[in-house]
Amino acid sequence: MSTTRGLEGIVATTSSVSSIIESVLTYQGYDIDDLADNASFEEVIYLLWNGRLPNSAELSQFTQDLAAQAQIPNEIIDQMKAYPIDKVHPMAALRSAISSLALFDETADVMEEEANQLKALKIQAQIPTIVTAFSRIREGLEPVSPRSDLGFAANFLYMLTGKDPDEIAVNAFNKALVLHADHELNASTFTARVCVATLSDVYSGITAAIGALKGPLHGGANEAVMKMLNEIGEVENVEPYIRKALDNKEKIMGFGHRVYKDGDPRAKHLKEMSKRLTEITGETKWYEMSIKVNEMVTREKGLLPNVDFYSASVYHSLGIKHDLFTPIFAVSRTSGWLAHILEQYSNNRLIRPRAEYVGPNKQTYTPIEQR
Numbered sequence: 001m002s003t004t005r006g007l008e009g010i011v012a013t014t015s016s017v018s019s020i021i022e023s024v025l026t027y028q029g030y031d032i033d034d035l036a037d038n039a040s041f042e043e044v045i046y047l048l049w050n051g052r053l054p055n056s057a058e059l060s061q062f063t064q065d066l067a068a069q070a071q072i073p074n075e076i077i078d079q080m081k082a083y084p085i086d087k088v089h090p091m092a093a094l095r096s097a098i099s100s101l102a103l104f105d106e107t108a109d110v111m112e113e114e115a116n117q118l119k120a121l122k123i124q125a126q127i128p129t130i131v132t133a134f135s136r137i138r139e140g141l142e143p144v145s146p147r148s149d150l151g152f153a154a155n156f157l158y159m160l161t162g163k164d165p166d167e168i169a170v171n172a173f174n175k176a177l178v179l180h181a182d183h184e185l186n187a188s189t190f191t192a193r194v195c196v197a198t199l200s201d202v203y204s205g206i207t208a209a210i211g212a213l214k215g216p217l218h219g220g221a222n223e224a225v226m227k228m229l230n231e232i233g234e235v236e237n238v239e240p241y242i243r244k245a246l247d248n249k250e251k252i253m254g255f256g257h258r259v260y261k262d263g264d265p266r267a268k269h270l271k272e273m274s275k276r277l278t279e280i281t282g283e284t285k286w287y288e289m290s291i292k293v294n295e296m297v298t299r300e301k302g303l304l305p306n307v308d309f310y311s312a313s314v315y316h317s318l319g320i321k322h323d324l325f326t327p328i329f330a331v332s333r334t335s336g337w338l339a340h341i342l343e344q345y346s347n348n349r350l351i352r353p354r355a356e357y358v359g360p361n362k363q364t365y366t367p368i369e370q371r
């Protein structure tokens with residue numbers, strides 16, 4: 001038996017949801033560059049789940065269907081109020097709340113295709129409500145109910161702040177959601193597929209995926225990037241900070257990628273957004289520091305920024321709390337997770353690889369009093 005550490009390069013499934021071929025990312029065959037410049041997040045969800053773009057009647061119906069499911073059970077709000085708020089990371093709160101949602105859905109374990117599609121719609125619609133409600137609860141504020149007259153991106157920002165968001169913020173947030181929606185067989189999507197391949201339920205698949213996304217080598221990197229930028233503080237500190245980190249063989253968050261070796265196509269969009277938004281807020285130092293970190297890490301290590309690097313200064317410029325960056329990633333990636341979960345169910349086989357045994361052999365049991 002031979003092993004490949006971290007399953008690098010192993011093709012573990014077929015999928016028609018998204019592809020990465022020669023560093024070009026597509027959702028159902030549509031280049032991410034095209035979608036980032038033109039599509040609403042609702043269109044992208046529809047695309048990922050149906051394999052084609054909606055026409056305007058279909059999009060309008062889909063948007064209404066999402067809006068109709070956006071309210072979460074009061075019990076979930078009450079539960080979140082009971083969490084030890086000041087100690088709980090919003091990703092942990094989200095993981096628990098999504099798991100709890102299943103308890104209030106009588107169809108959670110119904111495996112028919114239609115029931116699973118309805119659960120997908122509910123989860124996608126309710127995840128922004130959960131993230132924003134938790135954010136407000138921990139600040140001592142009441143959650144803001146979703147509005148059916150707002151699109152997905154606008155509604156998220158509205159529920160977060162209780163105020164109508166401006167157009168620039170909505171467009172930037174929509175683009176960020178589009179860019180994060182799916183990414184082939186990344187760690188959290190693989191986790192979701194492994195989970196539901198046992199014929200476990202959709203909620204379990206999403207809960208497991210949230211757990212995998214939370215780690216700093218995956219989705220948790222965006223929050224870690226902002227922590228690093230905060231520690232650096234000023235542009236002139238970049239050089240000594242990064243030098244020390246590299247000398248100590250520390251990983252620089254937001255750089256490197258398992259699949260892209262010549263650049264993540266999403267990063268250029270986020271870089272441009274970071275430039276624009278920091279100009280608007282007047283806090284250009286976040287962009288300038290990011291550029292300097294980027295130049296130095298690329299020069300010294302040959303590593304390029306991934307999706308998490310510039311998204312940090314983008315979300316910061318939108319006034320979003322740093323520990324909500326990864327939950328926002330989850331809000332977007334849920335669309336991809338759900339597409340993969342439905343695809344897995346449609347042609348399922350248990351996912352069960354092997355491990356090469358490297359432990360001791362031929363051991364003999366010794367009674368406890370002789371050890």
Ligand SMILES: CC(=O)SCCNC(=O)CCNC(=O)[C@H](O)C(C)(C)COP(=O)(O)OP(=O)(O)OC[C@H]1O[C@@H](n2cnc3c(N)ncnc32)[C@H](O)[C@@H]1OP(=O)(O)O
Nearest residue numbers: 216217218219221250251252253254255256257258306308
């Ligand atoms: C949405 C996403 O999940 S995007 C990824 C988000 N994660 C991060 O940004 C965390 C930082 N980056 C990393 O840890 C890695 O680049 C990963 C996890 C993304 C990819 O990991 P792998 O493909 O397993 O690469 P691996 O960790 O083996 O790195 C290969 C070499 O490059 C180095 N390297 C990789 N990334 C970095 C980095 N960000 N900073 C410094 N060195 C790095 C490693 O130390 C290793 O060096 P070595 O061969 O001398 O030991």
Ligand SMILES: O=C([O-])CC(=O)C(=O)O
Nearest residue numbers: 182183185186187258307
């Ligand atoms: O594909 C990966 O390994 C990580 C990634 O960029 C993503 O999930 O968006």
